[in-house]
Amino acid sequence: MKRWINSLQDNYGTPSIELVSGKGSYVKDAQGKLYLDFLAGIATNVLGHGHPAIVKAVTKQVSTLGHVSNFYAHPNVLQLAEKLQKFTGDKSARVFFCNSGAEANEAALKLSRRTGRTSVVATKESFHGRTMGALSLTGQPSKRNPFKPLLRGISHVTFGDSRAMKRKINKRTAMVIVEPIMGEAGVIVPPANYLQDVRRYCDENGALLVFDCVQTGMGRTGDWFGYEYSGVKPDVITLAKGLGGGLPLGAMIALGPASHLFKAGDHGSTFGGNPIATAAALAVISAIEKEKILIHVNEVSSYLFAELALVPGVTEVRGAGLLIGLTLDQGCAKELVKKSQELGLLINAPSESIIRIAPALNISLRDAKKFVTIFTAALAQVRHG
Known part of the structure; x- marks a missing residue:
């Protein structure tokens, strides 16, 4: 990220990746790697990336x-x-x-x-x-x-x-x-x-x-x-x-x-x-x-709340709809964000023990299941080295 350091102010720090394109709930970086986007521009891209409408x-x-x-x-x-x-x-x-x-x-x-x-x-x-x-x-x-x-x-x-x-x-x-x-x-x-x-x-x-x-x-x-x-x-x-x-x-x-x-x-x-x-x-x-997305939000939310509560290392699942906070039993949230990114998942850590997810509101149940799989694997790796 030399170009970032040489041309932008340091108020954000230096980003770890450069994203160049996106479609639906996926984004691609400059090296061609795909990521499942479960942050959506911090709760902003409510219809994902490149929605036809x-x-x-x-x-x-x-x-x-x-x-x-x-x-x-x-x-x-x-x-x-x-x-x-x-x-x-x-x-x-x-x-x-x-x-x-x-x-x-x-x-x-x-x-x-x-x-x-x-x-x-x-x-x-x-x-x-x-x-x-x-x-x-x-x-x-x-x-x-x-x-x-x-x-x-x-x-x-x-x-x-x-x-x-x-x-x-x-x-x-x-x-x-x-x-x-x-x-x-x-x-x-x-x-x-x-x-x-x-x-x-x-x-x-x-x-x-x-x-x-x-x-x-x-x-x-x-x-x-x-x-x-x-x-x-x-x-x-x-x-x-x-x-x-x-x-x-x-x-x-x-x-x-x-x-x-x-x-x-x-x-x-x-x-x-x-x-x-x-x-x-x-x-x-x-x-x-x-697209009756408000109904869809509650359906996917119910799935995520139920599944995430069963993930080893998660002590609390809270929030509403697709604004969800996860409390961890260890202060490893920042490390978990990095590990998840390595495995192709974008999430956010507001603090050392909390993960925030806010995917596109039209996220498919299939991608929600994929998220749970990647997140569970990433957390297991972080907790057990």
Whole structure:
């Protein structure tokens, strides 16, 4: 990777492989080696690589209308906003489009300032992005500390601890931001009534409740956003990753009174909601609906949860849909990622004892079985040398 070292900044470190092509749930490196992709661009390529619907939609759009800026409307942005509004089940919902999850969370943070309040409550170990506002929300000291001072007035409490959340929210709180399931922290599912409790505390104090659905959204958990299991309706939803099916696209959706907080000129994004990215998003949604992928997600998920729980060395399987975290009985997760790559499998280790998998939502049961076989072999080799 000499060319990488000589031309790119070192913020990612040096990648171990160079990928040159992909089809479905497989990618190929520069040496021609195939890998089963069980990370999907970190929960982004929800239809895998080279899905015909996305290829067709993007090709048609780029030859028709490429970029218009937000001085003008175009059909795709209107249709996509209406689709997302429908998925919320609330006609009051209004959408702001941007390019990433960090930008969506920055927009939510900025929106909360329109309440006249400035205090924010987030959770420890959360991940909301790396731009300065989103980083201020992120509850991971290793990512935050080198860039202090960050925004003031942001407190972090333990995820899943309702009492801690209740103590921190007050009449000065502008917003509370939580992930329905924590992704970057290792796929952590909160207690059953946690989101309901947070909703109640926000209502009692007039604070906005923001659900960061960047990683859980767009069918990843078997639902459109990932918070539906709670029965709670937030004031703000942030989306990205799977929304564009591999193209950069994010969204901040505000509901109810929050949908009217932004006024003309308050916020913007040059590329947000551009014709090409929104064409891809519409193709993603159409494919999910036509191919009944949400049902498929739950079927494959049931298989993986059952099979992975039986793998020697796995002590816990958690998550929802195809966002799954595996806790190992040894601190060998990083080594397991390397061994899996050697055996033709791409996975991720958020920490030394946790593996995260997030394959394409249309992954076949056959490839899910192949994953279990390779993963089991890789873990056995790592545990026993």
